[in-house]
Amino acid sequence: MLTTYYYIDLYNKQTQNRPESEREYFMRMAREMEQMRIAEKRAARKQQLVSLFAAIAKRFNVKRTPNLESLYGH
Known part of the structure; x- marks a missing residue:
């Protein structure tokens, strides 16, 4: 039987239920x-232009x- 592994899918499935680490949390908060x-x-720039x-x-x-x-005066 031929089995093909999709490494990205396999990695995502493994890390799907893993809790977020402290570093990942701070990086996510910094991005947000x-x-x-x-x-x-x-x-603010849009408000300045409007004003x-x-x-x-x-x-x-x-x-x-x-x-x-x-x-047209109708």
Whole structure:
């Protein structure tokens, strides 16, 4: 009988029920914190852009129209 071993699958099955080590836990927490920092920076940058465009629109008295029909006067 020919048996093929998929080493990655075999490794994943062995480590599936293994508890997380202290080092793995801290590394995971560091990765999650880094992702949170990146998301916060991205949100802050987005907020700055939105406020900048809002200030420009307010300065030039640009008003948003509710829909295309009001643009054409229908």
